[in-house]
Amino acid sequence: MILTLRNHTVPVAVVALAGLVSWYLLAIALNAHGAIDRTLAPRGTWGAWDLITTTLNLQRPILPAPHQILLEIWNSVTHYPVTSPRNLLLHTAVTASAAVTGFVMGVLLGLVLAICIVHSPTLDKALLPWIVASQTVPVLAIAPIVLIILGSLGITGLLPKATIAMYLCFFPVTIAAVQGLRGPQRLEMELVYTYAASRIDTFWMVRLPAALPFLFPALRVAIASGLVGTMVAELPTGAQAGLGARLLTGSYYGNTLQIWAALVMASLLGVALTGLVSLAEFGVMRRYKGRR
Known part of the structure; x- marks a missing residue:
C-alpha cells in the first residue's frame, strides 16, 4: 500500500513542483517591465536579485506570484468580518x-x-x-x-x-x-x-x-x-x-x-x-x- 501511495504521490508532486516553478518564472518575465519602470529605474542602481524580488512583490502585477495570491486570500479572510464585502x-x-x-x-x-x-x-x-x-x-x-x-x-x-x-x-x-x-x-x-x-x-x-x-x-x-x-x-x-x-x-x-x-x-x-x-x-x- 505504501508503495502504491508513493507511485501516485511522486508523479503528482513532480508535476506540481514543475508547475509552481514555471509560474514563478512566468511571473518574473511578465512583471519585469513594470518593475523596472515603476520601481527600479527611479532607484538608479539595481541588480538581478532586486529585479526578481520586485517582480514577485508588485502591488498590481500582471501575473501575481502564488504567494501573493495566498496572502491576498489570507488577508481577506482574516482581516475582515465574514459579513464584510471584502471577505x-x-x-x-x-x-x-x-x-x-x-x-x-x-x-x-x-x-x-x-x-x-x-x-x-x-x-x-x-x-x-x-x-x-x-x-x-x-x-x-x-x-x-x-x-x-x-x-x-x-x-x-x-x-x-x-x-x-x-x-x-x-x-x-x-x-x-x-x-x-x-x-x-x-x-x-x-x-x-x-x-x-x-x-x-x-x-x-x-x-x-x-x-x-x-x-x-x-x-x-x-x-x-x-x-x-x-x-x-x-x-x-x-x-x-x-x-x-x-x-x-x-x-x-x-x-x-x-x-x-x-x-x-x-x-x-x-x-x-x-x-x-x-x-x-x-x-x-x-x-x-x-x-x-
Whole structure:
C-alpha cells in the first residue's frame, strides 16, 4: 500500500513542483517591465536579485506570484468580518448557495426528463434532439436573456443565478441517466416481468441501481458546470456579492490580485463540491453493494 501511495504521490508532486516553478518564472518575465519602470529605474542602481524580488512583490502585477495570491486570500479572510464585502468567504458562500440550488434543480429536471425519455418512445424522439440542441447555445448568450426575463417578472437574487446553473447541470444528468436506465439486460427485465412487477418497482429495483454508476460521474460534471454557470450569471447582473462579482470588480479596477484570489477560491469551491458528490457516491454505492 505504501508503495502504491508513493507511485501516485511522486508523479503528482513532480508535476506540481514543475508547475509552481514555471509560474514563478512566468511571473518574473511578465512583471519585469513594470518593475523596472515603476520601481527600479527611479532607484538608479539595481541588480538581478532586486529585479526578481520586485517582480514577485508588485502591488498590481500582471501575473501575481502564488504567494501573493495566498496572502491576498489570507488577508481577506482574516482581516475582515465574514459579513464584510471584502471577505472572500462571503462571496464564496453566495456563489455556493446559488450553485448548489441550481445543481439540485438541474438534477431533478434531468432525472424527470430521463425517466420520460426511457419510458416513452414518443418523448424519446421528441425531447432528446432538443435537449442536445439546447447545449449548442453558449451560456454567455443565454444568461442575459434569462436574467432579463426573470427580472421583468420581479424574480431577482438567488433564483436567476440558480436557473443558469440548472441550464448547465441538467444536460449531463439527463444523458447519463438515460444511458443508465436503459442499462439493465434483457434477462433482468424479463425476470421482473415474470414476477409481474410494476413500472415503479422495476424502476427502483432494476433501472435505478443500473443507472447509479453512470449517474454519479455525471453529477460531478454537473456540479462543476453549475458553479461555472453561477459565476457567469453574476457577471451581467451587477451583483454586489459572489465570486463572479468579485472577478468583475477586480477587472474593473485592474486589481489582478483580487481577480486571482477569486479564481483560486472558485477552484477550491469546485473541488469541495465535487468532493461532496464523490463522498455521496461512496456512501450510496457502498450501501447498494451491501444489499446485493
